[in-house]
Amino acid sequence: MILPKLREIKEALTSFFSAPYTTKFPFEPHTPEPEFRGLPRYHAESCVGCGSCAQVCPPQAITMTDDQTAGVRTLTVDYASCIHCGQCEEHCITGQGIKLSTEYSISVMDLKAPEMFESVQKELLYCEACRVVVAPRDQLKWIKNRLGAKAYAHPNLLLESQKEFFGLAPAKSKSRLRREDQVKVLCPKCRHKVVVEDEFYGFQKND
Structure with missing residues (x-):
């Protein structure tokens, strides 16, 4: 048990008389x-x-x-x-x-x-029909730039691109969503209504 203690004493003395390994913070700023x-x-x-x-x-x-x-x-x-x-x-x-x-x-x-x-x-x-959040405007711009020419296939991205060149008049509200509402900023739920419900509007299940 003597040798391990001697090694520890040697290590302690060596560390005591050696230069410090740590920085001088807070006396000097650390980078x-x-x-x-x-x-x-x-x-x-x-x-x-x-x-x-x-x-x-x-x-x-x-x-x-x-x-x-x-x-x-x-x-x-x-x-x-x-x-x-x-x-x-x-x-x-x-x-x-x-x-x-x-x-x-x-x-x-x-x-x-x-x-x-x-x-x-x-x-x-916001969705122009139900007023729920669609996305931040900067996020749509980022997606549009990432997609390039493919962005013009999506109405939301197409409308956002048009607003950079000229203003668009607000559309009039209707009693229900119609096919022409495709060219509006819509959330996925309202866009589904435009595509599906307008197509089958008036059809009722026969009992």
Whole structure:
């Protein structure tokens, strides 16, 4: 048992008289490695507001809120709950909407302080028939750019492309959805009604 103790004493003395391996933080600022997983930050110009980051967040530190009155979607990261796992960055559909930075230190006395939150807001697009949320406008633009010429096969993407060049007058409301409502921004449920119910409107099952 003497030899192991001697080796431990030698290691302790060697470490005591050797240069430190750690940084001098907090007396000097520490610069993490580029691969360091720090605080996630939104990049508004690349984020499309799809909400995939909120869906895959294990501790549910990211919340998604749709404001029907203002017509915006707000994505918020709560750093008090974030575990810096990187799932939000990995599953971001654009790859640049949210990125883990090298920032790691937040010193606050209140967990509800503004510094403990990171938010981004995106304009929402609503169904012109039932007023449910279709998608954020930036998400439709991103899909349109990804599909290229194929995007013109979908009415929602076609209308969004037309709005970039000239305005479209709002359509008049009707008692029911008709075939001409195909050229409207509609949710999947209302578009199904246009295609199916209008085709068989007036047909009743004979008893």
